Amino acid sequence: MKKAKKSKYRKARLIFRYLQGSKVFFTLAVAASLISTILNALTPQIFRFSIDGVLSGDEGSFFSERLWILALLIAAVAVMSGIFTYISRINTAKAGENFAKNLRDTLFVHVQKLPMKWHDKHQTGDMIQRCTSDVEVLRGFVVTQLLEVFRTAFLVITSFVMMLSMNVKLSCIVMLFVPVVVVYSTVFYKLIAKRFTTADEAEGELSTVVQENATGVRVVRAFGREQFEMERFDEKNDIFARLWIRLGTLSGLYWGIGDLITGLQVIAVIIFGVMEAVNGAISVGEFIAFAAYNSSLVWPIRGLGRILSDMSKAGVSFERVDYIIRAQEEAYGKKDAKSENEEDASRKKYDISFTNVSFAYEKGKEVLRDVSFTVPEGRTFGILGGTGSGKSTVVQLLSRLYELEDRKGGIYIGGREIREIPLEELRRSVGMVLQEPFLYSRTIRENIAASVPDASIEEIRCAARIACIDDAIMNFPDGYETLVGERGVTLSGGQRQRVSIARMLLQKAPIMVFDDSLSAVDSETDFNIRQALKEQMKQATVILISHRVTSLMGADKIMVLNRGRIEECGTHRELIQKNGIYRRIYEIQMSRDDRETMEG
């Protein structure tokens, strides 16, 4: 009970927060809507006076002589009501759009700051749906339902005041039906809310299948998985369609029963109204005005059911959007710690040290065990290991893409615990070329300059030259302005890796991480890039991850990881002499001739 109350407050607070900047529009919309409701409530009174005036047969009565005044009055009321409805609508639209824009902005910024762990657990399709269709449902709630609730409440009050002023007995009959409609609407509200949650979840799953197939189209084709994927889609699509059909059936039932209750209410008003008119308790004009008020109430009160059911949908969407908003952002790092250390002489140092680091993505499944090593500033550190041995995990922990748990070791840069370094500063200091490079659907120039948007074309080309990609780019028809991705050229795996290397070089980070970044280029290009990178590497602390011994043998120190543990650590020469796993890998990878050339 307490929880539900808390959630309602939270909903109200959230809606209020995102209405910031559009409260004036919203207030204007509500005010204009209320004025238009009052104006509409005047029309039946004008009818009442016209009819009673004419039927009274009183020759000298003011209105029977001047019916045109009443006609003019009705026209004037209609025009005014139209103007206020227009004012209400445009302001509602403005309030709704501002609300949705604020919410989308907040969600986008927040999602950017959510930890990798959160992203791992959530499907992209579902997340996109929460940030788009669910926001749209909430916009609908603000522009339609919220306003409608105000309008209906006001309409009910004004109509009842008018009706009570004419006939109390008849008003009581109308009022008797109100709780029936409200209880009935509430029951459906609860039923429909549950179904909407399931339908929304099913929509999320359906979007995920489509999204996975669109991004993984090559894999699907290459492995002939079209049939399997079509069946998977069919299954999800079937579930989705069935859920909506059930929702449709429930809505049909709702509207049918609603029609029946409304019909009964109208019949009751007519029967008792005629009886009251025959008994002389009300005049004909009053009866007609009464019937007009009653019918003006029927739809808004019935619509209350629809509004409530739409509100239930908005409630579900709210929970889904709020789920993202409530997710904890990445810890920023302790700003105070930074200022405390401002005078620290070691602050500018970029030596890296891992001490007794153990890490598990999922509880109980450690992928790094007691890993300790140091990389002095300006040195190159190689990491070799089989697939899944934990190489990428080491560097993901270094840039805090994943957080190290307390008492599971420590990671330090220049003597500072990385959790004490503000995240922005840390990420700026650690430049990474990831194993699977991601390129935006923008120009090559924009892709390289992603981290330094105001870089000159010369700086960009210089970075591209070191990454041995400048020639290839210049051969594209639009050079650096060539679009990458769906609407542009498709780069090969090696080209993508080299563009990512250029992007990182431009960043001029004091720590550079290459996570298997040259796996998709041939050995010769790999060698050329390493040669070109030599100058840059001298000035930076470098972590080089590779499966290729040739890529690592020039490093100052090489660590061999095996199932999350350090198997060996030393220079190339030391490790070869040790005659362990490193030497075995080396021998497997190199033919004797190659070895001679390399060592010679």
Ligand SMILES: Nc1ncnc2c1ncn2[C@@H]1O[C@H](COP(=O)(O)OP(=O)(O)OP(=O)(O)O)[C@@H](O)[C@H]1O
């Ligand atoms: N986000 C994640 N969530 C859960 N487990 C993960 C995650 N990323 C990696 N792992 C697991 O952690 C282990 C180490 O993975 P990691 O990517 O560090 O290995 P790697 O040595 O870089 O492998 P590769 O050479 O194939 O890239 C693997 O068993 C992997 O399945």
